[in-house]
Amino acid sequence: xxxxxxxxxxxxxxxxxxxxxxxxxxxxxxxxxxxxxxxxxxxxxxxxxxxxxxxxxxxxxxxxxxxxxxxxxxxxxxxxxxxxxxxxxxxxxxxxxxxxxxxxxxxxxxxxxxxxxxxxxxxxxxxxxxxxxxxxxxxxxxxxxxxxxxxxxxxxxxxxxxxxxxxxxxxxxxxxxxxxxxxxxxxxxxxxxxxxxxxxxxxxxxxxxxxxxxxxxxxxxxxxxxxxxxxxxxxxxxxxxxxxxxxxxxxxxxxxxxxxxxxxxxxxxxxxxxxxxxxxxxxxxxxxxxxxxxxxxxxxxxxxxxxxxxxxxxxxxxxxxxxxxxxxxxxxxxxxxxxxxxxxxxxxxxxxxxxxxxxxxxxxxxxxxxxxxxxxxxxxxxxxxxxxxxxxxxxxxxxxxxxxxxxxxxxxxxxxxxxxxxxxxxxxxxxxxxxxxxxxxxxxxxxxxxxxxxxxxxxxxxxxxxxxxxxxxxxxxxxxxxxxxxxxxxxxxxxxxxxxxxx
Numbered sequence: 001x002x003x004x005x006x007x008x009x010x011x012x013x014x015x016x017x018x019x020x021x022x023x024x025x026x027x028x029x030x031x032x033x034x035x036x037x038x039x040x041x042x043x044x045x046x047x048x049x050x051x052x053x054x055x056x057x058x059x060x061x062x063x064x065x066x067x068x069x070x071x072x073x074x075x076x077x078x079x080x081x082x083x084x085x086x087x088x089x090x091x092x093x094x095x096x097x098x099x100x101x102x103x104x105x106x107x108x109x110x111x112x113x114x115x116x117x118x119x120x121x122x123x124x125x126x127x128x129x130x131x132x133x134x135x136x137x138x139x140x141x142x143x144x145x146x147x148x149x150x151x152x153x154x155x156x157x158x159x160x161x162x163x164x165x166x167x168x169x170x171x172x173x174x175x176x177x178x179x180x181x182x183x184x185x186x187x188x189x190x191x192x193x194x195x196x197x198x199x200x201x202x203x204x205x206x207x208x209x210x211x212x213x214x215x216x217x218x219x220x221x222x223x224x225x226x227x228x229x230x231x232x233x234x235x236x237x238x239x240x241x242x243x244x245x246x247x248x249x250x251x252x253x254x255x256x257x258x259x260x261x262x263x264x265x266x267x268x269x270x271x272x273x274x275x276x277x278x279x280x281x282x283x284x285x286x287x288x289x290x291x292x293x294x295x296x297x298x299x300x301x302x303x304x305x306x307x308x309x310x311x312x313x314x315x316x317x318x319x320x321x322x323x324x325x326x327x328x329x330x331x332x333x334x335x336x337x338x339x340x341x342x343x344x345x346x347x348x349x350x351x352x353x354x355x356x357x358x359x360x361x362x363x364x365x366x367x368x369x370x371x372x373x374x375x376x377x378x379x380x381x382x383x384x385x386x387x388x389x390x391x392x393x394x395x396x397x398x399x400x401x402x403x404x405x406x407x408x409x410x411x412x413x414x415x416x417x418x419x420x421x422x423x424x425x426x427x428x429x430x431x432x433x434x435x436x437x438x439x440x441x442x443x444x445x446x447x448x449x450x451x452x453x454x455x456x457x458x459x460x461x462x463x464x465x466x467x468x469x470x471x472x473x474x475x476x477x478x479x480x481x482x483x484x485x486x487x488x489x490x491x492x493x494x495x496x497x498x499x500x501x502x503x
Contacts, residue, residue, distance in 0.1 A: 027054060027066070036080035036092075043067075045092055047077030053094060053104075055116060070117030070161040074098055083188070084181050087207050091164075092116065099173020101192060102163035103210060117161035164210045172196040178271065180249040181207075189216070191271050193247040195237070197222030199273060199282075201301065217284075217300045221245075221275045237276060244315035244337075246274040256325040262348040263438050271301070272332055274316040279307040279334055281346065285437060305346060305440035307334075314338040317456050324464035331445075333467055335455035341448040341469045341479070343487050347441045446487035450477045466490075 026032055026046045034047035042058040051073040056064045073096030083091040090106040104116045168174065172194040181188045188204040190213060199221050202213040222237070237243045250270035260266060269284045282301040289298045314337030322331035330346040451471030458469045467479040467487065478491040 027069075028052065034077050034080040034094075036082055038082040038090075039084055043082065043090075045080050045082065047072070047080050047094060049076045051075055051077060051096060053077065053080070053092070053116075055092070066112075068113055068115040068117060072096070072102060072104070072161065072163075073100065078175065079177060081177070081179055083179060084183070086183055087181060087188070091210070093177065093179055095174060095177050097173075098168075099175070099194070100166060100168045101174055101177055101190075103165040104161075105164040105210060165213070167192075167213075169194050169198070169200075172198065175243065175245045176247045178247050178249045180251070180269075182253070184253075185267075189249065189269060191247050191249060193221065193245045193273060193275075195243055195245065196220075197237070197245070197275055199247065199271075199301075201269075201271070219301060221273045221280055242315065244274065244276055244317055246316070246319050248272050248319055248321050250321050250325075250330070251323045252325045254325075256328065256330055256348070258328050259330075259348040259438065262350055264348065269299075269301075270304070270321075272319050272321050274319040274334065277309050277312045277315060279312075279316060279319060279332070279344075281305040281332070281440065281442075283438070302437050304438065305442045307344060307442055311444070312336045312338065312340075312342070314454070317454070318458045320459045320467075322460040322464035322467075323462055327464075331460070331464060332442075333458045333460065333469075335458035335469055337454045339449055339452055339454055339471070341446075341451070341455055341458055341467070341477075342444060343446040343448075343467065345443045345445050347443070348438055349441060445485065446479075448477075448479060448487060448489065450479075450489050450492075451475070 028046065028048040028050070030048045030050040032046050032048055034045075036045045037043065044056045044058075044064070046054050046056075048054075051071055052069060053072045054069040055067040057067045058064050072094050076097040077094055078097060079095045081093045083093065089108065092104045092106070094102050094104065096102075106115045108115070169192070174192045175195050176193050178191045179188065180191075186205070186207055188207060190202040190204070192200045192202075194200075197220050198218065200218040201216045203216045204210075204213050206212050248271065250272075255264050255266055255268055255270075259268075264283060265286060271282050273280050273282065281304045283304045284299040284301055287298055287300050288295050312334065316334050316336055318335040320333045322333070332344045332346060334342045334344070336342065448469075451469065451473060453472035455469050455471045458467070460467055465480065469477050469479075471477070474494070476493040477489055478493070479487045480490040482488050
């Protein structure tokens with residue numbers, strides 16, 4: 001009987017309240033404002049109010065050990081993000097309260113404690129002095145970025161850490177950023193939103209050169225100063241008013257199949273921007289840009305959908321885009337100052353005769369759509385006269401043909417500038433009737449008030465099945481989607497204050 005297992009009858013009683021073991025003490029001397037894990041979950045970066053970053057690695061024995069720490073910014077660290085491990089070396093991005101965005105590269109050959117803060121590495125520091133406000137020209141060259149004398153010699157003394165890449169906006173400090181890397185094309189995209197509502201997106205085509213970022217597009221996500229916003233279109237920040245801006249890329253590697261069927265290009269980018277009390281979704285479309293009389297193919301962002309003022313009864317502190325768009329639609333969650341966590345469903349339905357005919361997935365349809373979206377490497381081909389574009393049928397009239405002929409003629413620099421300004425205004429207005437724009441519908445799925453205090457952070461897990469949020473009361477709430485499509489609270493984790501000690 002000695003070899004028999006114990007507890008043959010009833011299992012031992014266990015506590016109903018689950019407990020968690022403390023696996024890691026961050027060791028900061030001040031409050032931790034930002035935390036980021038890498039894709040594998042075995043590396044953690046923490047950013048403190050005092051401007052310091054600490055990196056920890058989880059070893060095979062399950063113990064988290066300190067890897068590096070350094071003074072990254074002169075003040076509070078707002079956000080941290082790891083880039084995918086498919087990029088070598090490992091990269092960590094940070095944004096400080098002073099408005100400087102920095103990219104830190106790891107040196108695997110360095111000793112622990114000097115992996116990211118090695119001051120002997122070469123760096124590239126640039127200052128963005130362009131006007132990102134209303135009326136800015138998205139065709140402006142990235143070459144206008146000049147070296148910043150205040151940071152170009154950072155680390156030359158041998159003691160200060162040196163970032164691999166650094167940029168700032170001379171007009172208004174950056175308040176949020178998001179990065180996305182596409183493994184198929186090896187392109188890296190950086191989106192930055194400033195305190196005046198300017199959204200700037202950069203593109204890097206060579207991951208080996210960390211400083212080779214070119215301007216993709218820039219626009220304003222809030223109405224220009226002095227312009228009264230329309231009903232439900234949101235507003236810009238007033239002087240001395242508290243601001244709230246957040247930007248996030250679509251984390252999915254591919255565009256949702258329903259959006260593809262509706263006409264969104266397969267390589268389209270998408271960002272969601274929380275600006276004050278409004279949330280806006282932008283997608284890219286293929287355009288033909290005129291530069292010195294030469295037509296070149298390019299991409300620009302247009303306003304695809306908007307959650308206007310009145311839905312959120314306060315500042316939107318955070319926004320998250322759910323991974324896993326195989327469900328056929330996209331999910332976006334917001335954390336609002338009014339104490340609610342809201343979940344929205346973003347759909348791209350077929351409209352007009354497009355719905356009756358139904359775009360199929362035959363080889364001919366795919367090839368025709370690829371040619372129309374510029375997939376062959378050249379400029380986008382014009383759609384047939386009787387083909388649906390963006391949900392509206394374009395009539396083949398003599399006036400339309402004349403307009404197309406005028407558009408095809410080379411434009412002077414002044415004419416191209418005026419046309420670009422008009423395009424920027426149309427993008428801010430959010431009209432979905434322009435060519436190559438796809439109709440989006442946003443529906444509120446859930447309004448969760450478990451916190452009953454202002455909510456500061458919200459985020460999805462890697463599968464988009466679990467939603468987490470953190471509020472003023474210091475509790476982490478987890479939500480799951482029920483079979484009927486609504487969201488309900490599934491777990492609650494309370495935080496205990498403890499005395500911080502340096503490691």
